Amino acid sequence: MVYPNGTAALSGINLKIEDGEFVFIVGKSGAGKTTLTKLLLREEKVTDGKLRVDDFRLEKMPKRKIPHLRRTMGVVFQDFRLFPNKTVYENVAFAMRVIGEKSSVIKQRVPYFLNLVELTDKAGSFPTELSGGEQQRVAFARAIANNPKMVIADEPTGNVDPEMSRDLMDLLIRINKLGKTVIVITHDHYLVEQFKKRTVTLDEGRIVGDRNGGVAVEA
Numbered sequence: 001m002v003y004p005n006g007t008a009a010l011s012g013i014n015l016k017i018e019d020g021e022f023v024f025i026v027g028k029s030g031a032g033k034t035t036l037t038k039l040l041l042r043e044e045k046v047t048d049g050k051l052r053v054d055d056f057r058l059e060k061m062p063k064r065k066i067p068h069l070r071r072t073m074g075v076v077f078q079d080f081r082l083f084p085n086k087t088v089y090e091n092v093a094f095a096m097r098v099i100g101e102k103s104s105v106i107k108q109r110v111p112y113f114l115n116l117v118e119l120t121d122k123a124g125s126f127p128t129e130l131s132g133g134e135q136q137r138v139a140f141a142r143a144i145a146n147n148p149k150m151v152i153a154d155e156p157t158g159n160v161d162p163e164m165s166r167d168l169m170d171l172l173i174r175i176n177k178l179g180k181t182v183i184v185i186t187h188d189h190y191l192v193e194q195f196k197k198r199t200v201t202l203d204e205g206r207i208v209g210d211r212n213g214g215v216a217v218e219a
């Protein structure tokens with residue numbers, strides 16, 4: 001994938017992630033990890049080659065299908081992407097409203113998700129009034145609120161303390177056990193070693209490793 005300014009962010013990628021898999025994506029800063037997320041969301045388009053998510057063929061998918069594609073995934077962005085003029089509650093509720101969820105369901109589920117990420121007492125706060133870790137947890141709650149088939153978390157533990165990091169990871173493992181595909185992008189080698197899951201390593205836009213709990217998957 002080549003950005004308009006000529007930067008080749010990803011090249012020669014051949015990667016298949018099965019339904020229900022848990023995969024870590026690791027690699028140095030600038031390796032192409034976030035670009036991969038943007039491709040999966042069709043925020044960027046592959047310059048060349050094919051990309052399929054579920055039954056969506058992203059290289060030739062018309063723009064009008066993008067909302068359908070995005071409904072299948074919940075994404076925790078590296079920079080959170082919260083709505084600055086909405087409260088914590090509204091950030092989560094809005095994501096549910098957009099997909100046409102009934103307000104009775106929203107009223108019930110938002111408090112549930114805020115409790116899950118321990119932000120009940122911040123429901124009325126605006127993003128600027130929160131710490132980085134709190135913002136990250138709002139992004140997390142919003143990503144999982146619509147029960148997506150796939151969760152992508154870009155550095156989900158980057159701003160939280162070790163205990164919260166463990167809680168968020170436990171949550172991702174639980175989500176995965178429910179049959180969801182989970183992709184976790186991280187710099188944290190300790191995290192990767194601890195969980196013994198498939199780990200794809202990117203370096204300068206290429207896959208340089210694909211290991212399954214310590215065993216090489218394929219050369």
Ligand SMILES: Nc1ncnc2c1ncn2[C@@H]1O[C@H](COP(=O)(O)OP(=O)(O)OP(=O)(O)O)[C@@H](O)[C@H]1O
Pocket residue numbers: 003004005007008009027028029030031032033034035036078
């Ligand atoms: N919008 C853009 N236009 C041009 N180049 C870009 C753009 N976004 C990213 N890049 C470049 O593409 C490459 C991959 O960037 P990407 O954001 O995918 O890295 P990353 O692995 O997520 O890094 P980090 O760990 O720092 O988040 C880098 O060389 C970066 O400078």
Ligand SMILES: [Mg+2]
Pocket residue numbers: 033034035078154
């Ligand atoms: Mg990134």
